[in-house]
Amino acid sequence: MNDSVKQGLLAAYSRLMRPLVRILLRHGVSFAEFSEVIKRVYVSIAAEEFHVPGRRMSKARIAIVTGLTRKEVQRLAEIDEEDFTGGQSNLSRIGRVLLGWHTDPDYTGPYGVPLELPYDSPTGESFTTLVQTYSGDMTPRAMLEELLRVGIVVQTDSGWYKVVRREYVPDSLAPDFLERFGIQIRNFIQTLEFNMLKSGPGKGRFERTVIADNGMRRVDLEGLDSYVRERGQAVLEDIDNWIAQQKMPRKEAGDDVVQTGIGIYHYVVDEDDEPKALKTLLSKQEKENNDDSRH
Numbered sequence: 001m002n003d004s005v006k007q008g009l010l011a012a013y014s015r016l017m018r019p020l021v022r023i024l025l026r027h028g029v030s031f032a033e034f035s036e037v038i039k040r041v042y043v044s045i046a047a048e049e050f051h052v053p054g055r056r057m058s059k060a061r062i063a064i065v066t067g068l069t070r071k072e073v074q075r076l077a078e079i080d081e082e083d084f085t086g087g088q089s090n091l092s093r094i095g096r097v098l099l100g101w102h103t104d105p106d107y108t109g110p111y112g113v114p115l116e117l118p119y120d121s122p123t124g125e126s127f128t129t130l131v132q133t134y135s136g137d138m139t140p141r142a143m144l145e146e147l148l149r150v151g152i153v154v155q156t157d158s159g160w161y162k163v164v165r166r167e168y169v170p171d172s173l174a175p176d177f178l179e180r181f182g183i184q185i186r187n188f189i190q191t192l193e194f195n196m197l198k199s200g201p202g203k204g205r206f207e208r209t210v211i212a213d214n215g216m217r218r219v220d221l222e223g224l225d226s227y228v229r230e231r232g233q234a235v236l237e238d239i240d241n242w243i244a245q246q247k248m249p250r251k252e253a254g255d256d257v258v259q260t261g262i263g264i265y266h267y268v269v270d271e272d273d274e275p276k277a278l279k280t281l282l283s284k285q286e287k288e289n290n291d292d293s294r295h
Contacts, residue, residue: 020185021034039066039068039072039076040076040079042066042068043062043066043068043073043076043077046061046062046065046066047062050065059073059074059077093134093135093136093138093143094135094143094146094147094168094176095168096134096135096136097130097131097134097135097143097147098152098163098166098167098168099134099240099244100130100133100134101114101117101130101163102114102163102166102240103240103241103244104130104133106125107125107130114162114163116156116160116161116162117130117160117161118159118160118161119140119144119159119160119161120140120159127140127144127161128140131143131144144161147163147168150168150169151164151165152164152165152168166233166237166240167233167236184263187261187263188263188265191205191207192207195207221268224266225266228264228266232264232266235264236262236264239262
């Protein structure tokens with residue numbers, strides 16, 4: 001890699017990391033704690049993707065590729081992966097239940113409207129059978145409590161429940177939200193990475209941006225937000241319905257299964273959130289502190 005490409009990448013990462021580091025500092029995560037995670041990722045990626053064909057990836061080569069010491073590579077290799085990744089995800093299970101409730105003919109009525117369901121029923125479909133069909137090992141009671149808590153499901157009568165929203169957005173800083181945060185950023189950056197490596201025009205993944213070329217009056221921002229929420233949700237539901245109509249993949253039948261999806265987001269640029277000369281910034285802070293101490 002030539003120096004100009006490396007400097008360009010580091011400049012891009014400087015911008016990328018600013019909002020991520022801000023979130024870490026806001027919640028008391030130190031550099032030492034974060035650096036442990038980054039080191040682990042470096043070692044993991046080097047071991048998985050940068051080996052010499054036909055040869056085992058040794059700890060010595062991982063150390064060379066990553067710039068870490070062999071001792072550090074050995075220490076990181078002995079750390080349990082779950083210390084970094086957490087337990088099993090609730091996000092996909094909740095999403096599957098909501099998808100089934102909105103698309104499965106057993107749980108929808110005329111015009112595809114989701115049915116109100118009893119919690120349990122000895123004779124027909126119920127919330128319990130819905131969860132058992134779509135969520136895997138999550139219990140119906142735990143699923144119901146979470147959907148009620150975030151307002152996706154409401155109780156309409158004793159033991160009967162109605163779904164009022166299709167999307168699941170967990171509370172900020174709840175474990176599911178933090179997991180969603182990491183997954184969404186990873187998915188978007190993987191698309192950008194794939195398009196950086198594409199073999200030619202039309203070979204990349206869909207990634208488009210609509211920009212207000214001349215900016216927008218702040219007073220109009222709320223209207224744009226409402227418009228995007230309405231239209232974006234409609235587009236995503238249409239795509240979700242198309243996906244649900246496709247044949248269910250089966251690994252045991254030899255299907256090559258990929259995890260895929262579509263994301264839409266609305267951004268607003270913070271013009272102050274650009275990398276700044278650290279020496280100048282610290283000198284300014286020191287001067288302001290000295291001025292304050294004189295008064």
